[in-house]
Amino acid sequence: MISYVFKRLVEIVPVLLLVVVATFFLAHAVPGGPFDRERPLPAEVKAKVEAYYGLDQPLPVQLLQYVKNLAKGDLGPSLKYPGWTVNEIIGSRIPVSVTVGSLALLLAILIGVPVGVLAAAKPHSWLDRVPMGFALVGICVPAFVLGPILSLIFSTGLGWLPPCGWGSPIHLVLPVLTMGLITAAPLARLTRGELMEIYNLDYIRTAQAKGLSPLRIRFIHALRNGILPVVTYLGPAAAALVSGSFVVESLFDVPGLGRLFVTSIINRDVTLILGTTLIYAVALLVLNLVSDLAKAVLDPRLSRKIS
């Protein structure tokens, strides 16, 4: 198991390197640079600034320099915010997005999985139809619709919550609710679909024939297999949540990574684009590994294959 984890972690390095190379050239393919303002800088000043950041070097040299610094954990200076390093900027945003993202993930799991289990337990009853109807609506309603509607209800209408802002736990409610509900909807459908298929399998009929209680069959026998695709789905979903959502962060004025990423693209802040993309890629690769390990814990056949 440990050697497997080690192997997977080592495999991450070349993938990250390719991500850096691809993002680097993509970001440099955009015309215009971070120093283009409404009032253009005098040519000699611009040349000096570019020389200071090493932007006068040929692209492959810049890339090599970036990778060298990256190996030391240095993501370089931000081109748009003078005096700030990318490490500092990203470091200040990570706690925000991770807090919102992990709470939303928790909410999604706590709603999505039980709803799916209940719906599969009594298919075609109101316990199935009503929550699954909501889940279908949840899939079709994007965050930039749900967010404003929740805000319309809970802050404009009822006045229970502040419409936007950041600083106290009450500000967490609307962003977490929006992201959590949007993620819970496909989770519930996936759980229900998987369980419905498993309930038709022979080993469940065997368990029923042995006279095991329906609750035991549902939660111990079926759920353990049925949850595997859900865990697969959760890997990328968790990465998307913890790396922040641009829409939710800008709707509720949350200073997180998602907004940073999009503004860095619009500002052509190449080092910041690279930094945020890397954070997302690391989150995705690591969380996929975590989800694979979780599946190995749930399914002994998988853990035997690994070791």
Next chain:
Amino acid sequence: MSEEIKSHSSFAGTAWRRFARRRLAPIALGFIGFLALTCFLSPWIAPFDYKAQNLALGPVAPSVQHWFGTDLLGRDLLCRLLQGGMISISVGLIATAVALLVGVVYGIMAAEVGGRFEDFCMRFIDIISTLPLTLIVVLATVVFGQNIWMIFLAVGGVSWLTMARIICTKTRALKNRQFLDAAVALGQSRWGIIKRHYLPNLAGTIAVYATLTVPGVMLLEAFVSFLGLGVRAPMTSWGMLIKEGADVMEQCPWLLIIPSAAFGFTLLALSFLGDGLRDAFDPRTLSE
């Protein structure tokens, strides 16, 4: 008589009957057809001009004259909704077509060549999937300006990955079947095999996945519009209308609720359609 029996037992006939048996799927198909028709005919049938401002009127709530009300500049929301629908549905269709074309060609090619080449192709998709799609779409819209055709292409260009993966897996499975060995043994050319064996067998999967791609693509376009990088005003799309509505939802809630509902219902109908098609084409239940 024999004609009729033949058509009823054909693949398409069985699929259609199975499709029609789910009540919601044909309703969804009808809804989408009606909506698309109204949107595309809107330049001729809309009661007002979608970009005609009436600043003296300003925003009014839904009324007899303006069924869906007007926006801050006094423009009729119904007309803007139809115009926006035309853009959003076009994005959905064209970008899906792009995604489909690239995905199917890539997937079949990878599986048909096989071996190392296939591994390389799939690995390439894995790595592209690690890049945030937002990066590519936003970069493309920034590079090419807010050109609507480039938005179609960019959105389609990032949506083909899953399609390629599915097609590759399916083609590989087909490749191992005996009838393909027979076709090769009979001297069928590579192109002939692709045309006569792969494509007809993949048709169901392609149709199902295409309906499931359309909502994703429409969401992506709406997201780009939300960033303010979508179509250029006074042209509009559903994403843009929702964004404008969200900005003024306290004063004029109808500007948010009506476009959101139109968008939500369309996605809902598409997902019913996709489910219906999946059931219709599912070979596991086709023999029923």
